[in-house]
Amino acid sequence: MKWIYRIVSLLAAAVFLLPILWMLSVSVKEEGMPIVTVLDWVKPPYSLAVYGEVLQATxxxxxxxxxxxxxxxxxxxxxxxxxxxxxxxxxxxxxxxxxxxxxxxxxxxxxxxxxxxxxxxxxxxxxxxxxxxxxxxxxxxxxxxxxxxxxxxxxxxxxxxxxxxxxxxxxxxxxxxxxxxxxxxxxxxxxxxxxxxxxxxxxxxxxxxxxxxxxxxxxxxxxxxxxxxxxxxxxxxxxxxxxxxxxxxxxxxxxxxxxxxxxxxxxx
Missing domain, CATH: 1.10.3720.10 (MetI-like)
Known part of the structure; x- marks a missing residue:
């Protein structure tokens, strides 16, 4: 029974972590990059330029x-x-x-x-x-x-x-x-x-x-x-x-x- 609880716990953790990981992944994308498929949200290239722009301009x-x-x-x-x-x-x-x-x-x-x-x-x-x-x-x-x-x-x-x-x-x-x-x-x-x-x-x-x-x-x-x-x-x-x-x-x-x-x- 323990492995069932562990699997359920991992699935529940994944449900809560996925939105956070998606937010972090999108935040390091290049601005204006076209999104065609779901994989485009997570694959490179990555950039922190938008972070600097937001911190300086707002x-x-x-x-x-x-x-x-x-x-x-x-x-x-x-x-x-x-x-x-x-x-x-x-x-x-x-x-x-x-x-x-x-x-x-x-x-x-x-x-x-x-x-x-x-x-x-x-x-x-x-x-x-x-x-x-x-x-x-x-x-x-x-x-x-x-x-x-x-x-x-x-x-x-x-x-x-x-x-x-x-x-x-x-x-x-x-x-x-x-x-x-x-x-x-x-x-x-x-x-x-x-x-x-x-x-x-x-x-x-x-x-x-x-x-x-x-x-x-x-x-x-x-x-x-x-x-x-x-x-x-x-x-x-x-x-x-x-x-x-x-x-x-x-x-x-x-x-x-x-x-x-x-x-x-x-x-x-």
Whole structure:
């Protein structure tokens, strides 16, 4: 039976890898090369000239930087806020604790599209449109990150916390010395999933940014694609460059991503 599973796994992997290999193959073709048969997509000659043209003639490198910078800021701040909120809801006693938790839980029931208009009005009144802050701040409230991290903090024995309190340690020491090290896999997993979500975010940047120097990749790529309606090579080069950071992220943090999906129960 093992060889059957291996064959099925290889076939499934091939199904997912073929589009990526096809994209890479087309991206290194010469521009304007005629395509007559299927084999023309993959056979030589190859050239990287279109890569240089795209990088020099478009703002794609700037958009890659914008997406990376915003995703890093959103990830770092979201995890800090969610970890502190999850710790407070899990281990600190305070009035209306249950009400606060249900308020956070209710945030999962409200679709993001329902708050776009009031969010846009608030950002406009605060002068945050067409700014990095306007792209970062609205993404920091993550109910799912708070709930997931709270569930992991709940699994930390209270005896460990009490031993630190006996030694004179306060909540900050418990948080940094006990909670974060013990739940590092969960924190890392949520950070990676948050980064990917921010990297792929389209709707809010589309509403809040009109300056093309602040475009992120999901916004900028469609504007470039509309310029190349006949040629196949440049769109594939654009997609390859924009996909490369996520490919590298997955290769480096593959175990953490898989562990995060399996532990948190998040699918997507």
């Amino acid at each position: 703002k794609l490198p700037l958009w890659v930087w914008n997406s990376f910078f915003i995703a890093v800021c959103v990830t770092a701040l979201t995890i800090v806020i969610a970890a502190m909120a999850g710790f407070a809801l899990s281990k600190i006693k305070f009035r209306l604790k249950a009400a606060v938790f249900f308020a956070v839980l209710a945030g999962l029931l409200i679709p993001g599209e329902a708050i776009l208009i009031p969010l846009y009005q608030v950002a406009k009144d605060m002068g945050l449109l067409n700014t990095y802050l306007g792209l970062i701040l609205p993404s920091l409230a993550s109910p799912i990150a708070i709930i997931v991290l709270k569930s992991f903090f709940d699994g930390v024995p209270n005896d460990l916390l009490e031993s630190v309190q006996i030694d004179g340690g306060g909540n900050w020491r418990i948080f940094f010395s006990i909670m974060l090290p013990l739940t590092r896999p969960a924190v890392a997993s949520m950070a990676i999933l948050t980064f990917i979500g921010s990297w792929n975010n389209f709707l809010w940047p589309f509403m809040s940014v009109t300056d093309d120097s602040l475009f992120t990749l999901p916004m900028g790529i469609p504007t470039l694609m509309s310029q190349y309606t006949v040629d196949y090579v440049k769109p594939m080069v654009i997609n390859t460059i924009s996909s490369l950071p996520i490919f590298l992220l997955f290769l480096v943090f593959e175990k953490q991503i898989i562990k995060g999906v399996s532990l948190s129960g998040i699918k997507g």
